[in-house]
Amino acid sequence: MNKPVNQKAWLLVVPVFICVAFSAILPLMTVVNYSVQDIISPTQHVFVGTEWFRNIMTDPDLRGALGRQIIFSACVLLFEIPLGVGLALAMPASGWRASAALVILAMPLLIPWNVVGTIWQIFGRPDIGLLGYWLNSLGFDYNYTASPTAAWLTVLVMDIWHWTPLVALLCYAGLRAIPDAFYQAAEIDGASRFAVFRYIELPKMRGVLMIAVLLRFMDSFMIYTEPFVLTGGGPGDSTTFLSQYLTQKAVGQFDLGPAAAFSLIYFLIILLLCFILYNWMSRVGKGGPAAEGDEHAG
Amino acid sequence: MARIEFQNLAHAYRPNPATLDDYALQPMSMVWEDGGAYALLGPSGCGKTTLLNIVSGLVKPSEGKVLFDGRDVTALGARERNIAQVFQFPVIYDTMSVFDNLAFPLRNRKIPAAEVRKRVHEVAEILDMTRDLPHKASNLAADAKQKISLGRGLVRQDVAAILFDEPLTVIDPAMKWMLRRQLKKIHQQLKLTLIYVTHDQVEALTFADEVVVMTNGRVVQKGGADALFLRPDHAFVGYFIGSPGMNLCPIELDAEGARIGAQRLALDTDTLATLRHAHEHANGSLTLGIRPEFVRLAQEGEAGAVKAQVLRAQQLGNYQLVTAQCDGHLFNAKLEPHVRVVDGPAWLRLAAPETVFFCNDERIDARISEGAAR
Numbered sequence: 172m173n174k175p176v177n178q179k180a181w182l183l184v185v186p187v188f189i190c191v192a193f194s195a196i197l198p199l200m201t202v203v204n205y206s207v208q209d210i211i212s213p214t215q216h217v218f219v220g221t222e223w224f225r226n227i228m229t230d231p232d233l234r235g236a237l238g239r240q241i242i243f244s245a246c247v248l249l250f251e252i253p254l255g256v257g258l259a260l261a262m263p264a265s266g267w268r269a270s271a272a273l274v275i276l277a278m279p280l281l282i283p284w285n286v287v288g289t290i291w292q293i294f295g296r297p298d299i300g301l302l303g304y305w306l307n308s309l310g311f312d313y314n315y316t317a318s319p320t321a322a323w324l325t326v327l328v329m330d331i332w333h334w335t336p337l338v339a340l341l342c343y344a345g346l347r348a349i350p351d352a353f354y355q356a357a358e359i360d361g362a363s364r365f366a367v368f369r370y371i372e373l374p375k376m377r378g379v380l381m382i383a384v385l386l387r388f389m390d391s392f393m394i395y396t397e398p399f400v401l402t403g404g405g406p407g408d409s410t411t412f413l414s415q416y417l418t419q420k421a422v423g424q425f426d427l428g429p430a431a432a433f434s435l436i437y438f439l440i441i442l443l444l445c446f447i448l449y450n451w452m453s454r455v456g457k458g459g460p461a462a463e464g465d466e467h468a469g
Numbered sequence: 470m471a472r473i474e475f476q477n478l479a480h481a482y483r484p485n486p487a488t489l490d491d492y493a494l495q496p497m498s499m500v501w502e503d504g505g506a507y508a509l510l511g512p513s514g515c516g517k518t519t520l521l522n523i524v525s526g527l528v529k530p531s532e533g534k535v536l537f538d539g540r541d542v543t544a545l546g547a548r549e550r551n552i553a554q555v556f557q558f559p560v561i562y563d564t565m566s567v568f569d570n571l572a573f574p575l576r577n578r579k580i581p582a583a584e585v586r587k588r589v590h591e592v593a594e595i596l597d598m599t600r601d602l603p604h605k606a607s608n609l610a611a612d613a614k615q616k617i618s619l620g621r622g623l624v625r626q627d628v629a630a631i632l633f634d635e636p637l638t639v640i641d642p643a644m645k646w647m648l649r650r651q652l653k654k655i656h657q658q659l660k661l662t663l664i665y666v667t668h669d670q671v672e673a674l675t676f677a678d679e680v681v682v683m684t685n686g687r688v689v690q691k692g693g694a695d696a697l698f699l700r701p702d703h704a705f706v707g708y709f710i711g712s713p714g715m716n717l718c719p720i721e722l723d724a725e726g727a728r729i730g731a732q733r734l735a736l737d738t739d740t741l742a743t744l745r746h747a748h749e750h751a752n753g754s755l756t757l758g759i760r761p762e763f764v765r766l767a768q769e770g771e772a773g774a775v776k777a778q779v780l781r782a783q784q785l786g787n788y789q790l791v792t793a794q795c796d797g798h799l800f801n802a803k804l805e806p807h808v809r810v811v812d813g814p815a816w817l818r819l820a821a822p823e824t825v826f827f828c829n830d831e832r833i834d835a836r837i838s839e840g841a842a843r
Contacts (some may be wrong), residue, residue: 243550351638355527358547359554360621361577368574 181368205431224433231325233433235408236416240392243327243412248332252384255338256376259346260368262339273343276336284333288400291329295401315402319409322402326410329397334390338383345379347370381452385445392441471537471629472660473524475502478533480519486531493519495687496532501673502700503538504660508667508677512709516686517666519631524664537629553622554632558639559614563607567598570606571620578625588795591622595655612644623659625769630662637672650675661686670710680724682706698760699823704830707758713790715758716819717827718798722748722755729757729819730796734774736837743835744826753829761790763823766815773820773837782810793817 182456206224209217227233258276263269295305296315307315315321349371357367398404404411421430435467475803479496486492494516501507509517522528523535526547534543541551562570567814571589593599596616601609606617608632615636622631637645653676656663667673673680674694681691689703701707718736722745727734767774773779777795784806791802791810800817826835
C-alpha cells in the first residue's frame with residue numbers, strides 16, 4: 172500500500188520539540204558540558220574527559236551516601252506501601268466518615284516540606300519536644316542530634332508520616348473503583364476475607380500501586396529538604412543522603428565538574444531503578460505463571 | 470435445585486415504610502417452580518435487581534420469608550444459600566487461570582483436589598471451554614468471561630438456582646444469540662431453576678417459560694408470551710410488551726354508551742354492562758387497550774370504529790406503521806404494506822375481539838364476542 176508522503180507533519184512536531192529542548196535537553200546538556208571540562212574562569216576551560224567521573228566514583232563520601240540512600244529508599248517502600256494499603260482497606264467506603272478520613276489523611280501532604288522538617292525537629296527535641304520529652308521520660312535515651320540511630324529513625328518516621336497518606340489515597344482510589352459485583356461474587360463463591368484481598372483487591376490495585384511505588388521510590392531517592400532541616404545530615408554524616416552530598420559538592424565547595432558528573436550518574440541510577448521496578452511489577456501482575464494450581468489441562 | 474417460594478415478601482431500603490411507594494419491592498407472594506426458566510422483565514429501577522439479590526441472599530428482605538424447598542432461608546447469607554449469580558459485567562478473578570477461576574468456589578469450601586479437578590472438567594465440557602482451562606482468564610473475550618462466571622455457579626453440585634442479572638449487556642449482538650442458545654441447552658441438560666433479569670422483552674420471551682413483568686417495585690403479571698401479548702393483566706404490561714406497545718386510551722361512559730372524548734364508540738350491550746359494573750364498583754377510570762397488530766381501517770359508521778385523523782404512514786418493509794389521532798389520543802396501527810393509506814380523515818376499528826379493557830389499570834373481564842363486533 173502506498174502511503175502519501177507529507178513532510179508538513181514535521182512542522183506540527185516542532186513546537187513540542189522546542190519546548191522539550193528548552194525544558195529538558197538544553198539544561199541537561201549544560202550539565203554534560205560541565206562534567207567533561209574543568210572550568211577555571213568564565214573565559215578559561217579545559218577538556219578533561221572522564222576525569223571527574225573517575226574522581227567522584229572513588230570518593231568514599233559518595234559511596235557512604237549512596238549506601239545510606241539505598242537503605243533509606245528500601246525502608247521507605249517497605250513500610251509505606253503495606254501501611255498505605257492497610258490504611259486504605261481500613262478506611263470507611265462512604266458517608267461523612269469517608270470524607271473526614273480523607274481530609275485527615277491528606278493533611279500531612281499539604282504541609283510544605285521544610286515546615287515538615289521544622290515540625291519534627293521541634294517535636295523530637297528532648298528538652299521541649301512532645302515526642303523527645305516523653306520518650307526520655309519513659310526511659311529511652313533519645314536524642315537525634317547525638318545518636319545516629321535516633322537520627323535515622325526520626326528521619327524515617329517523619330517520611331512515613333509525611334508520605335504514607337499519598338500511598339493510602341492512591342490505594343483508596345483504586346479500591347473504590349472496584350464494582351460491587353466483585354464483592355458479591357466473592358461472597359457467593361464463599362471466599363474468605365483474605366482471598367478477597369488476594370484475588371480481587373490486590374490485582375485491581377496493581378495500577379495504582381505501581382504509581383505509588385514509583386513515586387515513593389523517586390521522591391525518597393531524591394530526598395533533601397526534610398533531613399536537611401531536621402538533622403542537617405548529621406550527626407556526623409549519618410543522615411547525609413545523595414542530594415545533600417551533591418549540594419555540598421556543587422554549592423558548598425563549588426566543585427562544579429565532579430558535581431555535574433555525579434548529577435548525570437544520579438539521574439541514570441534513578442532511571443535504571445525505575446525501569447527495573449516498573450518491569451518487575453508489570454510482570455508480577457500480568458504474566459506470571461499461568462496456573463498456580465497443580466492443574467494443567469491438556 | 471430447589472423450588473423457591475416468597476411468603477409476603479417485601480423490601481424497603483428506608484426504615485418504617487408508610488405507603489406502598491416507600492417500598493423498593495411491594496409485598497408479594499410468589500413461587501418459582503423447581504427447574505423452571507423465568508425471566509424478570511421491567512424498566513430500569515423497577516426492583517428487578519433487588520428481587521434477585523433477595524433470592525441470592527445479598528439483600529435481606531425487610532418483611533416476609535424466602536423458602537427453598539420449604540426451608541426458611543431468609544436469615545442465611547449468600548454463602549450459605551448455594552445460589553449462583555452471573556452479573557451484568559463479567560466478574561472473574563484476573564490473576565487466576567480459567568481452571569482456578571472455576572475451582573475457586575470448590576476450593577473455598579475445602580473440597581478435595583481430585584473432586585475439584587473432576588467437577589471443573591465436567592463443567593468446562595458443558596461450557597465448551599476445555600481448551601481454555603490453562604489460560605489466563607483476564608485475556609478472554611467478554612462472552613467467555615460470562616461463561617466462566619456461570620461456570621463458577623455450575624461447579625457446585627448443590628446449587629439451588631442460577632440467577633442472571635442482565636448478563637448479555639456487554640456481549641456483541643452476534644454472540645448474544647449463541648450464548649443464549651447455549652444457556653437454553655444447559656438449562657435443558659441440567660434442569661436448573663433459572664431466573665433471568667432483563668429489560669429486553671425479546672430476550673425475556675425467547676429465553677423463559679414464564680415471564681414476570683415488574684414495574685415500580687410491583688409484580689404486575691406472571692405468564693407466558695401469549696398471555697402477556699393477548700391478555701395483559703395490567704395496562705403497563707400492554708404498554709411495555711410489544712413494539713410499539715399497546716394503544717391505550719381512556720373511555721367514558723354515559724347514558725347512551727361509551728365514547729372516546731367526543732367520539733362515540735359503539736359497543737355491544739354485554740361489554741357495556743360489564744364496563745358499567747366495573748366502573749361503578751371500583752369507581753375507577755376505564756381504559757381501552759388494543760395492540761397495533763389488531764387495529765384496522767373500517768367503513769364509515771362501522772360497529773366498534775371511531776373517526777380519526779391519519780397523521781403519517783411509515784413503510785417498514787413487511788408492514789406499515791400508521792399513526793392516527795382520535796380526539797387528542799394517538800393510535801398506532803400495523804397494517805399490511807399494500808393497504809392504501811392517505812393522510813386525513815379515516816375510520817379505525819378499535820373495539821375488536823382482541824380489545825382489552827382496564828379499570829384503574831387492572832384488566833377487567835370484558836371481551837367483545839366475535840359476532841357482536843361485526
